[in-house]
Amino acid sequence: MALVPFRYNLRSLWVRRSSTLLTMCAIGATVAVLAGMLSLQQGFATMFAESGRDDLAIFLRNGATSEGESGMTREQTELIKKETREISLAADGKPLAAAEMYLAVRRRKVTGGETNVAMRGVEPMTFQVHGDALQINAGRIPIPGSDELIIGQDLVERIADCKIGDTLVINVTPFKIVGTFRGKGGYQSEIWGDLDRLGEALQRPVRSRVIAKIAPNTDLAAIEARYSEDKRVQPKVQTERSYLQSQTQVLSITFTVLGIFLSAIMGLAAVFTGTNAMLSLVSSRTHEIGILLSLGFRPFAVFLAFQMEALLLGTLGGILGCLMVLPFQGAQTGTMNQTFSEVVFAFRTTPSVMLIAILFASLLGLFGGALPAVRAARLRPTEALRRG
Amino acid sequence: MNQPADIEIRHVTKCYSRGGQTLRVLDELDMQMAGGTFYALMGPSGSGKTTLLNLVGGLDTADQGEVVIAGENIAQLSSGQLARWRANNVGFVFQGFNLLPVLTARENVELPLLLAPINRRQRRAQAERALELVGLSDRMNHKPSELSGGQEQRVAIARAIATAPSVILADEPTGDLDRVTADQVLELLQLLNQQLKKTILMVTHDPRAASFADKIVHLDKGKLGRIDDNPTRPATAGR
Numbered sequence: 001m002a003l004v005p006f007r008y009n010l011r012s013l014w015v016r017r018s019s020t021l022l023t024m025c026a027i028g029a030t031v032a033v034l035a036g037m038l039s040l041q042q043g044f045a046t047m048f049a050e051s052g053r054d055d056l057a058i059f060l061r062n063g064a065t066s067e068g069e070s071g072m073t074r075e076q077t078e079l080i081k082k083e084t085r086e087i088s089l090a091a092d093g094k095p096l097a098a099a100e101m102y103l104a105v106r107r108r109k110v111t112g113g114e115t116n117v118a119m120r121g122v123e124p125m126t127f128q129v130h131g132d133a134l135q136i137n138a139g140r141i142p143i144p145g146s147d148e149l150i151i152g153q154d155l156v157e158r159i160a161d162c163k164i165g166d167t168l169v170i171n172v173t174p175f176k177i178v179g180t181f182r183g184k185g186g187y188q189s190e191i192w193g194d195l196d197r198l199g200e201a202l203q204r205p206v207r208s209r210v211i212a213k214i215a216p217n218t219d220l221a222a223i224e225a226r227y228s229e230d231k232r233v234q235p236k237v238q239t240e241r242s243y244l245q246s247q248t249q250v251l252s253i254t255f256t257v258l259g260i261f262l263s264a265i266m267g268l269a270a271v272f273t274g275t276n277a278m279l280s281l282v283s284s285r286t287h288e289i290g291i292l293l294s295l296g297f298r299p300f301a302v303f304l305a306f307q308m309e310a311l312l313l314g315t316l317g318g319i320l321g322c323l324m325v326l327p328f329q330g331a332q333t334g335t336m337n338q339t340f341s342e343v344v345f346a347f348r349t350t351p352s353v354m355l356i357a358i359l360f361a362s363l364l365g366l367f368g369g370a371l372p373a374v375r376a377a378r379l380r381p382t383e384a385l386r387r388g
Numbered sequence: 389m390n391q392p393a394d395i396e397i398r399h400v401t402k403c404y405s406r407g408g409q410t411l412r413v414l415d416e417l418d419m420q421m422a423g424g425t426f427y428a429l430m431g432p433s434g435s436g437k438t439t440l441l442n443l444v445g446g447l448d449t450a451d452q453g454e455v456v457i458a459g460e461n462i463a464q465l466s467s468g469q470l471a472r473w474r475a476n477n478v479g480f481v482f483q484g485f486n487l488l489p490v491l492t493a494r495e496n497v498e499l500p501l502l503l504a505p506i507n508r509r510q511r512r513a514q515a516e517r518a519l520e521l522v523g524l525s526d527r528m529n530h531k532p533s534e535l536s537g538g539q540e541q542r543v544a545i546a547r548a549i550a551t552a553p554s555v556i557l558a559d560e561p562t563g564d565l566d567r568v569t570a571d572q573v574l575e576l577l578q579l580l581n582q583q584l585k586k587t588i589l590m591v592t593h594d595p596r597a598a599s600f601a602d603k604i605v606h607l608d609k610g611k612l613g614r615i616d617d618n619p620t621r622p623a624t625a626g627r
Binding site: 002003005007008011012014015287288291292293294295296297298380381382385 | 442445447448467468471472473474475476480482486487488489490491495499500502503547
């Protein structure tokens, strides 16, 4: 079957460029909403997924889904550190493992209002466990046992009293800020201090987790199974990567569902806009349709021609939508994560986000163009020629 | 189909519904037209001229009867088969030229050739030949809006002959043209008839336009009035 030449569609869109542009904008705005939500989701998900490591194991209380829910005694965490033979050893022969305490605490924002900030009590070994993935960018590491804190670099400009030299009062205990640090993912949105001193200030004498460096290809399920028989402690064991991924699941789903919901509503409007534009386009070109049919082009070829035009409009709208969100690439924003603490992450419009957005827009174009294309194809040549 | 094509209309009836009333536009019409002849189709408004032209061109279908072109009854063809048949056998020339405004003269002429089993180079060569034949080789890359009315109609004629159909159907082809330009277009049709042996059926109200035809068919209220030979037909050569 011979097709109507594509240049006919291209030039027709160009000739009617005002209505083409308006339709593209309607589709583009819809797609921008979807791409925006997906970019937020991507930024949030990749922040954790990229930072999570497979050579670090996280030990939580059995049944806990996050550090906030987890609680173990000092004896239990010490036992895990000493008796888990899969944990790698430091140069001095000590296990590369550290107990940590985690709590989200209400703090004042620089811009006004309050938000929850994650506080993490750490041991000196914590820094060795993380190795190069965690770096002090200014100041120094707190002296063990002191009332000193270091601040994740994403919080410095967002939370009050978080600059080096400031004093941060936790409950009634003043802590001195002695450094800022850079780490992958959510750690950059935390405040770290000595495990015992922070636990005392926060009146939280329990440990939330043990983080440990493990040998490659360690079977964590086997460790968990072994401890399940131990009456002293039955930890839940997982890699840091899978732990962090599980922490973003709810918010990732929220972003995705919200994006789809908003896009569905706006998409419906865009389909109507597209249909309306295409109907008026078909109506204004009824005579041309009559010419094509009278020359011997089959109705299906005419249908395809108008569907191609709608598809092109949709795709161009999709590209426009992506262009609308690209300027926000890398922009940082904050939100509450699953443990109700402030995390800062960047807007990430990835190639896959753009591909999804453009595909979505193309589908909008196809749906919007279907009815007008059918109408064009069903015209009788004589009727179409007469209407011109 | 490159041989002159005879046209036979057998007991053809065509009705239209307008405002709740049924209009019998063609009423059991019978007529025969010899292949390779230039016919002018005349008659008062509503006599069924354009309807007959549309039936012969396969743009519309008869309610009853047979339309036989070169031995093939096209009244039996489906809409898809009719589309293919139109592409192979008929060239149309309309009063309003009916060119696609966004395409150039050559692209317009190439349109029906897209339906023929030829490659791009052949398509382009055939389109250029057709445009040369109508004297527009210097206007190939112009869009319709950049051409005069006469030139537009000549592009339409080039498009009509590009696929070498044996039948050319023209509906008031000079209705929108001044007299000098109209004569040029009519001479061109006459030339196609005489040199390429095209069967031409031209609807016209204008006796002067009809005078270029070999025969003049008079329709009246959907029936054949008479077919006259045209003794006044001017010779193409030397005009």
